Amino acid sequence: MDKIVNQKAWFLVLPVFLVVAFSAVLPLMTVVNYSMQDTFGNNQFFWNGVGWFKELLDPSTDLGGRFLASLGRNLFFSLVILAIEVPLGIVVALSMPREGWTVAACLVILALPLLIPWNVVGTIWQIFGRPDIGLLGYALNAAGFDYNYVSNDIDAWVTVIVMDVWHWTSLVALLCYAGLKSIPEAYYQAAQIDGASRWAVFKAIQLPKMNRVLLIAVLLRFMDSFMIYTEPFVVTGGGPGNSTTFVSIELVKIALGQFDLGKAAALSLVYNLIILIVCWIFYTVMTNAGVERKVQAESEPAIESKPSARPKPVPALKPKEGVA
């Protein structure tokens, strides 16, 4: 059969093409362009090849040192908040009521932190933690703890981490709750009959059923925390010193503070690549774990649904016992 050739159909794709070009491809190409050049203002550019990238990945240079240090801090930060938020979110989801009006109340309260804009969250904690007028800071100092996030590295870190836990644990909890709700009541009844302890119910029923939502929760939280900018910037401004300067804060300092467009462009490309790679690895590992289980099950013979071949009396012809 002859295909009808109609090149006019390309016009149908054109709007999408234009939108994607203007929203994604062109800006990205601009960044690629900047990353290869140097400028001294006046819209004059000089070719620099991969110079910025070399500098960026060399810890002995200023740029490389700052980048790798902030990258290390950022990975550590993501690790810590994942280690806190995922178990905490599960615990919160498990302790939520399963029916009644309290469900709605819990959901609303949990959703509240998620509805607050990032910079407002930052401002709340910035004031909350101030030793002079903040409720938290004042109370801690009055109780004898020398707490000051402006001057003490550890205090600054604790503040930023607690803030993130406060802001985002709800998300993990809500996702887990959705997973828990999908478990049929019969599973819990069967577990009761089987005499399962609370822990056994969690291990045998609830955790396996939450697997998929947990994957999504970890992915979302990793990406978000790895890209974190606004909240620590508002609370600590990256300080004291550079102790809470994460990659995105470093990037903005270079791009807008020093106006080093070439360095900033190179950094953001590498940054972007890291996020993509980590997410890809993570996703592949997690989905493969699921697939492996399936393949393993497939390679083994399925349990026979048909009666085995050995001759058996045909039960259907037995006289109905008692019905005579």
Added chain:
Amino acid sequence: MARIDLVDLAHSYGGNNAPPESFALKPVTMTWRQGGAYALLGPSGCGKTTLLNVISGIITPSRGKIMFDGVDITPLSTQKRNIAQVFQFPVIYDTMTVGQNLAFPLKNRGVPKAEIDRRVAEIGRLLDLEPYLNRKATRLTADAKQKISLGRGLVRSDVAAVLFDEPLTVIDPELKWQLRSKLKALHRELDLTMIYVTHDQTEALTFADTVVVMHDGRVVQSGTPAELFDKPAHTFVGYFIGSPGMNILPAEVRGREARIGGHVIALNRSYDNLPSGAKIEIGVRPEFVEVVAPAPGLLTAKIERIDDLGRIRFARARLGDAKLAARAPGGFTSPDGNAGLKFDPSHVHVYADSLLVEGAA
């Protein structure tokens, strides 16, 4: 291993103060003896599952007591009661292997490892699950899953009773027969009290030595399949058990005679003390009514059709407004559509307000 007594047990999902008629389970007092195979039979929504869940402790009854061997266990939680239950839809712990699934109830109760292995091997053998004990319990067919659920119910040797809540609903008919025969064999082998809930009379009658019929939240009769068949205590039992069900015909009964539309049907016993004002009916199984050629003195019915079931033929007939079924002997034909009805007096029962009346000899 225990005798189970229910004492004035009742349950309402609307709480204890709900009107008596709305109770899902109306007050019942009965005994389940150790080692019996019971079937709890009734249509959907008659309270079978409620009664089962009350025994297993998933539901706390609004009123009354449950006793295992004379000990009141009503306030105990399901975990503390010594009971196993298999549900309508299979529950599989799919992160475990088939063997671990079977071992789960024992492991949770701290049974020694050697004993667990022995029981799992035994139940695996009885249920033909042996080759699969070491594989993950994923991607199983419905009947394999239900076999594992059954296995988890049977694996504990010390349970007071094993409760089955319509466990074969999801299984193909042919396998249903096999699994049911298997259950019956297991019952003989393991000496466990089993209570089997179903709405399928064949299932109930083939599985149980005592069938408990429920209707509208009430236990209407409990007896052997033969008793239910020969002497239904309630018109519902007569109608529900047997295929086709018992014929229930409104009649006037006096002494040893029942009258339907001026015709007299002889009765084997004498009924002189029927409650006045009650709705009087006679019930007779289609097996004990025969259609013959119309003759004087016989009740005449109009034949609508004749169902040939192979071994036996049943005529579907109409008697005024009432429908009835009757045995059609081989060679019976009815050219004009009319037939006489011959009743077997020893199998005609009298019911007052749906309850069986025992006549005097």
